[in-house]
Amino acid sequence: MSDDTQLLGHCPNCDAAIPEAWLLVKYTKDNGATGIWAECPDCGTVVAPA
Ligand SMILES: [Zn+2]
Structure with a gap:
């Protein structure tokens, strides 16, 4: 994973x-x-990233 594109997770x-x-x-x-x-x-939904 690169430093400039930290991910919170994935959309459920x-x-x-x-x-x-x-x-x-x-x-x-x-x-x-x-x-x-x-x-x-x-998808534009507010989610808790998994
Ligand atoms: Zn989504």
Whole structure:
């Protein structure tokens, strides 16, 4: 993985790769893990990248 194209993960709807620039919200879950919401550049849906 290159430094300039960090990925948040993949869209659970269409499996498109979601770059870090599409991050909308970052939050801390009850268990201390970091959760994120991002907009999928392909299908336009707000998703939790997997
Ligand atoms: Zn998608």
